Amino acid sequence: MRHVSPGGTAPWALALLLATGAAHAAIDGVSGPHFELIARDGFILTPDGNSIHAWGYGVAGGDMQYPGPTLIVNQGDVVTLHLVNELPVPVSLVFPGQAGVVATGGVPGLLAREAAPGGDVSYTFQAREPGTYLYHSGTRPELQVEMGLVGALIVRPATPGQAYAHPATAFDHEYLFLLTEMDPRIHEQVEQGRMDEVDLTDYRPVYWFINGRAAPDSMAPAGAPWLPNQPYDCMPMMHPGERILLRMIGAGRDAHPLHTHGNHAAVIARDARLLESAPGAGPDLAREHFTVTVAPGQTTDALFGWTGEKLGWDIYGHAAGDAPQPREYAPDHGKPFPVSLPNTQELLNGDFYSGSPFLGALGPLPPGQGTLNLEGGFFFMWHSHSEREMVNNDVFPGGMMTMLLIVPHGVEIP
Template identity: 55%
Template sequence: MNRINRKQGILIPLVIMLLMLFAAQAQAIIDGVTGTTFHFTAKEGHISTPDGNSILMWGYANGNNVMQYPGPTLIVDQNDVITITLTNELPLGNAVSILFPGQDVAASGGSQGLLTRESNSPADTVTYTFTASHPGTYVYHSGTQPDLQIEMGLVGAIVVRPAGYTDLNRTAYGSSSTAYDYEYLFLLTDMDPIIHELVEFGQQDEVDNAKRAPVIWMINGRAAPDTLAPAYTPLLPHQPYNCLPRMNPGGKLLMRIVSAGRDLHPFHHHGNNSTVIAKDGRLLSTNGVDPDLATSEFTIQAIPEETVDAIFEWTGEKLGWDMYGTGVGYEHDCVDGNGDDFDDVTHEYCPDHGKPLPVVLPEKQDLGFGGWWGGSPYMGSAEALPPGEGGLNINGGYFFMWHSHTEKELTNFDIFPGGMMTMMVVEPPHIIIP
């Protein structure tokens, strides 16, 4: 079927359409380290939290770099043999190790601990080897005194690319039914700073595991609003990873959720349901190829140790009004060449083309503004705002809060807003991501 809803004029300039041709050449989105051989050093360092605190952490450093939280995200290819060596620069008396749930690990060196082999000193190296036999999202963390060391920050994520993966052919598990355009990591953790203070003050023995009460909640090692700051910002030298998911209408965004803390978190993504295609790096599937056992959810139950892969889509379908605007100055076409009801370029939902916004916006003096309100309800548009308002939505995108729905986890040590929260931005089609 070939359906064209033609109104007047062309809104999307030719230049922008040309730019869009290059959008497919984007680089990998999740920040991390690639290869097959890695060296970690467990060491101390301080992270910053938005309440102004500086908290002692133990983390895995990449090689001899500074401690980072979370540890390096390993991005590896399916069937590669992965080797990770670990040396221990934690305070004397603390052994350290790494567990790789879902991997068949051979460990050597160091000494045998309760759950795996451990490094006991800077001179004591443990080697972990496994074959990344299954694609997917995985977690790693300390297997030594995990009640303390996971709290202290010895956690990280692994992404295993399926065989045949390329940046131009992105799939989570190899089959086209797991294809995506953008991917983001959501490594969720929770923290009780009192435990960190006791460790810093040499009172490690006084840590009472049963009385732990987290007051800081994080995504990728940062609490909001730091989740939105750039990756690798020099302001946060020990917290290299941010979490600012962005997409264009009609795209597929792969959420790689890694629950690395101690508590359950209901991770709620506004905007649309997502399709949960895999857990623990295993496709939800009867045939091993297609996620035919996938579920549609609007809140991901993030269970400590579990990983969840979910594909999120947003199109504006059935908003009931034209998201690119109506009336003078908003003239545009909806050209549905392939019969999927959407414009082939702007991904506008053609059945709603030309339908006006069904409410009359209040006068500006009657509105409260947030930084993300650009003055216009229309995708890609902006209008004048009073002095000092707006400014965080330069492209005229739609912002959706993605957050833990345990609402107290939207605070930084009792101060709202913050915590396990970020914004997902649907950017207009001409904005190239990333």
């Protein structure tokens, strides 16, 4: 490799990542098939400093969270859920895409049996088909979905490392994109007991979330202690040549077009059903999109790959005779970087510039400037293509936005 001095992947950055990245890349959540859940209130935080009263599901003995716990089960499991209601209003669970849901206990409700305040209700169903699903409250859903009573359900097929039974759905890493929005005026009315004023026909969201967090919190670590009710992050990471699975869920009431910089994403399934021409054919009807629209209530699975193809230069800075990196895009091997870099003292860099244009390399930075990009990764912004959703209550940048981080081989992905 040819590196701008000081050169090489920073070994101390590697060590840091290795030390913290013990778990294999998987979506955070709780495993079934039996779930003890609660519904209670709490507060969620937004990066502009706001604290919003919210209702959420949580694991029994724990706190409410936004979104609710990601429920992870295996295909064929008989899933049972026991929900204890600590909210002052009735609450319930519905499972779009699941057949034969049997509810016991509680009281009859509009879409499902409900747990009265202080009461409980149970649901059971067999998770017959693998895929990405959502759940939400079936009680006064226009208010309770807005208040935060939503979550993801993932049903894994028998074969590990695949989204569905077909091998064409294999992935190296998977990430959840549960998309929601909020109008804080509604939450204020609920918090202050002004329920008579709640009118969901006057709905103007000003916050937009991925996995319950608005940018830049979306990129903070999972389980960050300063976000106690928003445990899930969304920071997709991959090595060049790998394939990542994006499990996208429209959990709010507006459609959100998710725009992936760096490459298109191939949509392979919608509502947990493969886009296939015949049963067992695999996702042969998959199509590539630069913007994947996720409609409310829908789920969409997409596969995303990145090699640096079509950049027209060698992302590693190889000389022609150097050995290639794993899964390197061969036609660009050894192709020189197409521009001459300006002198360091003539530059003003962002916090994520490593000092080098090459993957896995650090380079000189202006005196006094550090970098947050210790592994020499490449960053691609992923965001709602409805660009007004990239704000936190009118402050840019924020909202429905995160970064894809391409890291060199050898850097472990947590």
